[in-house]
Amino acid sequence: MISDATEVAARVDMVQIFIFGMMAFWFIACNAVLVYFMLRYRRKGPDDKVANIKGNHMLEIVWTVIPCILVLIIFYYGVVVWKDLRVPPEGEPVYEISVTGQKWSWSFKYPNGATTGNELIVPVGTNIKLNMKSADVIHSFFIPEFRVKEDVVPSQYTYMWFNAKYAGEYNIFCTEYCGKDHSHMLGKVKVLDADNWENWEKTGLMLGEEILPPLENGEKLFVKRGCKGCHSIDGVKLVGPTMLDAYGRSAAFDDGQSYTIDDNYIVESIKYPERHIVAGYPRGQMPSFDGQLSDSELSDIITYIKSIKSE
Ligand code: CUA
Structure with missing residues (x-):
């Protein structure tokens, strides 16, 4: 390494x-x-x-x-x-990426509107500036191989910059204790060479990577965006409700109402999780992914959730 x-x-x-x-x-x-x-x-x-x-x-x-x-x-x-x-070198171009830390994942937003979760994609040999904020508590963004570490603080913007010398993969750690799953708040920096970067910026795919069908892409997103950390797929109760047989059932919510878990509810609960919380689960745990997932990504996640059924 x-x-x-x-x-x-x-x-x-x-x-x-x-x-x-x-x-x-x-x-x-x-x-x-x-x-x-x-x-x-x-x-x-x-x-x-x-x-x-x-x-x-x-x-x-x-x-x-x-x-x-x-x-x-x-x-x-x-x-x-x-x-x-x-301080990024004066007078040189800087590529800026927005970073949001939330319990317990990282999300990144690029100038072209693309978003990624837990995976920071950057070009090699370029000055990268990260503008960072937190959606909930204090986190800290640490890339050991780059020797950069900066706290990510709610209602405050912080920043860091780096210029990666070599293409490759590097670890991101959260180094501020931020609750139960702090130790699982891990990510990767993927430093791409010029060709690969150009392709990724245009298509959102790595060279040689193919567009996945909705079900596989939904499963990939479910893992990459950190859903799996709180929502099991085998019926085990974690921080949030399990996704096993979740789709289509009627659930009681903490406001006394009951709703059917359908496409609309899933989209709403991903974007605005505080609106309706399933009874028996604490509020304030599920972060909002509003603006962080495209419509087609949301649709792929729904396709995957639909498929999580007991035999
Ligand atoms: Cu986020 Cu520790």
Whole structure:
């Protein structure tokens, strides 16, 4: 695995190695002198007298000034690299993507209107800026290989930028505890080469990837968009109701009404989940996917949900 997948990552590591190296050198040097002095100037007998030294100004100035200079070097080096890590290079084009964190998945919206869930698709060698917000609680967006990490905060926009050097796949972790399924809030960055990116931007498909039939595409979306984390397909009760035999049945809702689970209800519950909650399930758990799924994607998900039936 590539450990420094951006230009800045290698420099972040250099700062780290520099500070660690310097600390290690002085730790060992100071302790070596300490041990030497303990042995060299130990009391050798009852009549052993030591010289009465009052102080040495020169020595004190030297051991104050040298550490000051070293700390200033660390500060300067750190600030310079931090600035490059934080601010996209001036005057260069930047490709901006909106990121929303919500319990417990990531969604991405691109300038051409495309959306993806838990999978950030970017071109190689391009300055990418992520404009990030949260739909519920504080999350934190971390791509270890890029050395970038930034909190994603409700009612506040935060940002980060990176420029991936190599095409490939990298992990995204949520690094702020955000509830029950925090540890499952995982994603991938897919860095595409120029040809693949051009194709994806136009068609939403990777080179060589085919358009899936509705049922398969619905199943893929159900997993990729994180539905499966809360809605089982085998009858087990998770955070939300199971999808097993869900379609077509009549369900009691927490407002005392009862509705039939049909296409309209499924679309409504995906876009505006707070309107009707199935009785026995807590409110405020299901995030809204309004604007994050196209009509054809919603229709494919419905096709898949219809197919989840017990034998
Ligand atoms: Cu989101 Cu932890």
